[in-house]
Amino acid sequence: MNPMMMAVVGVIVGAIVAYLAVSMKNASAQKSKEGAAQDILAKAQADAEEVKKKAEEKAKQIVRDERNRLEDEMEKKKKHLSDFERGLTKKEVALEQKTEQIQKDTDRVKAKETEIETRVQKLDAEIKKNIEIQDDLANKLTQVAGLTKEQAKNELIAQVEEEARLDAAKKVKRIEEEANEEAEKRSKRIVGIAIQRFAGEYVAEQTISSVEIADDGVKGRLIGREGRNIRAFEQICGVDLIIDDTPGVVTISSFNVVRKEISRMTIERLIADGRIHPAKIEEFYEKCKHEFESRLRELGEKAQMEIGVHGIHPEILKLIGALNWRTSYTQNQYQHALETAFLAGNMAAELGMNVKQARRAGLMHDIGKVLDASAEGSHAVIGADFAKKYGESPDIVHAIRAHHDDEKPESVLAHLVAAGDALSGARPGARKALKESYVSRLSDIEKIVNGFEGVQRSYAISAGREIRVMVENEKVSDEQTIMLSRDIARKIEQEMSYPGTIKVSVIRETRAVGIAK
Template identity: 50%
Template structure:
């Protein structure tokens, strides 16, 4: 009983304790809840106050912005009103100006209308007067035509023709005067033209006709030809008078010079030195001297052979030597010695047909180009140089004259001179003689004559001297002496513009006088 009671008491105490604990915890919880509620209420109050503060600040800021915008708008509105007022003032001023201008225009229109009325009346009067004048002019024209027997159109044509002929005559006189003045300085101008022609001459032809090529066994030979410090090449150039060109051309040396005889001496000398192998200044002088003697002998042999072939004898040895030199001379790619033979044979045949001295004709033909052997050393045309040489070495006067006249440097005064001219032209004109095809040669001659005959007043045209000269015969009734100058120049200009040809073409217009012009 006692134990049970104790247990019960204990349980009761525990229950009381549990209940007390529960109540105490409830009180703690309740207190915490009240504290939290108070805290949340405080936070809510602070948040409400802060929100009201932010709201008030936003309202104040909005009011400030509205006030500022309102002030800006009023300022802009004020400026806009001011600009509008200014524009209105300007418009009013423009309207006033337009009104004044309109009034002024109205006045002017009135004045112009009056003037137009006056002008219309004057125009009517002028029209009437013009009709009257035309009627009077027509009457006068009819009377003039009746009196003169020529219509108005014919009179115009006569007047135009007269003015044209007068202008041509004056132009011809001016051209003749200019030509006369030019002749006064012909020598100086000719030298300038020759110098310019030499500078602009076709390079291919110059290279072909002024250089020789010597083949070498190997490129090491170039060093031996040059020698120590260039003494061998200097010795070669000094003894031969020819320039040696040693460049990158493989296994070859180029010899350059205008004198074909010296160039041939240099070529043979260099070939012998190369084959001999001993190349030094003393040996060079020795070889060059020997080759020079051999070439001189060959030249004499060539001259003697040419004279023998033609059948001409008793020629001075110096003339024979000059004749042999022509073997190394070319003209338009034609060998001059062979050309001289052809001319001699042609002269002989023509002389035989005419019953003249055949041997004399052959002699003149063979020697006609003898001046070309020295024309690079002596100034002047080769025909005059050749005549001087022939005279110097005792040729007969008729031979001397035929040589001098074969290119009309002097007038031909004998049949022999004319024969040499014709034979020289035939030899040069032979198709193939000067590297020109027959078709192109004939076509060029036909074109030359066709160009000349296309001009008014030309009666006949002849292309002669292998196309190097064009002779034109004009009608004396339609072409005056002064007109021949213009005609020769016009034909020469037409040839220059329409044809392609080597060298130059001499244009000769023949009437009572001759006017000569060159197409270059």
């Protein structure tokens, strides 16, 4: 083999060797990569197992926490239900006690009725005894006076009947007075129980105000730490603040309409400001009180200007303005005061009297309705004392005091104010009464009364709440007026239906006539 061929063979052999070396190297690298991939896959599987294990443990922990939370809530609800059940039990016990007290009162009234019935039976026995005495006296009169037995009997019967009627009237009056005393005590107790057991729509409407809140979290801030904010609010404002489970509402309760309105304004300011603590409560209360008093005074001044008077004391003007938040049988008392003032002024003008004085008295006649309930006496007496304190004239004070007969009217002005008050309050439509039923009721009352013997004429006054009966003095004696008033009242009860009560006043007058020739 020549050198050229040998060289070619050498090159070929070298190339083959090189190729084999490269192939072996590539095979080794491929094996190394496959081993690394298997390691990575094994590690990934191990990590996945670890994550899965941790996720399972975390899920179990969440389930345990949720179960504990639900158990805590169930315990709280069980405790709440237990407390509610105990409260219901206490209320049931209290209700049973009140029922027992009512039953005792009923038994006492029945005992009183039995006692009255016994007295009536004794009275019947006395009448029978008088009849027996009458027969004996008839025989004696027949012998002494020369009368026939029948004549003597008739004369004695008339005499004994009259005496028995007089005695019966006196006893009935005494029994009635005793029954009235017992009835007054029982009625007060029953009214107290009724108020405790039931609060009507009108009471709720007039004694509470609701303040809407956007966030129930405000309730907690109004209560404050350990209740210091709510205690400070109630002490400063003089009302009861009710914070319950009702969402979005806080309730203010008070019989004083002025304090209730000021408290409502104060809460709204506190919620708007956001800073709720005793110092801020007092600060906002004083501001709202000043603003509200200014508002009351402005309303009073407006009324004063509207009726054309001047010089009323600012404190009285504030009470007149406060009447705007008072109602009587749905009639606004501010408007009622203006109506009374104009009516009294119109009547004074017809009589040639001082119109401004009549309007002044009419405007102020009901200011006692908005004064503190701790004052003693009716609203007419309270208002009169207040007007006197702030410099009103004796005539004005007397007209205010006498407009509900707390004091006998002794001036024309007092009668005008009473008449204006009655016209404004009792006119058809003022207090949700229909004109037809109003007129019909008055006519029916007068028709019933005029049907009794001895009745000369009758007048239904005060929107049918009182009937005044004039009788003939020759036919009806003073003692018989008592029986007549009872008979009229009984017949009205039997034949009519009406709201409230009707007072029956029987009036008998004696006239002496002398003729000078």
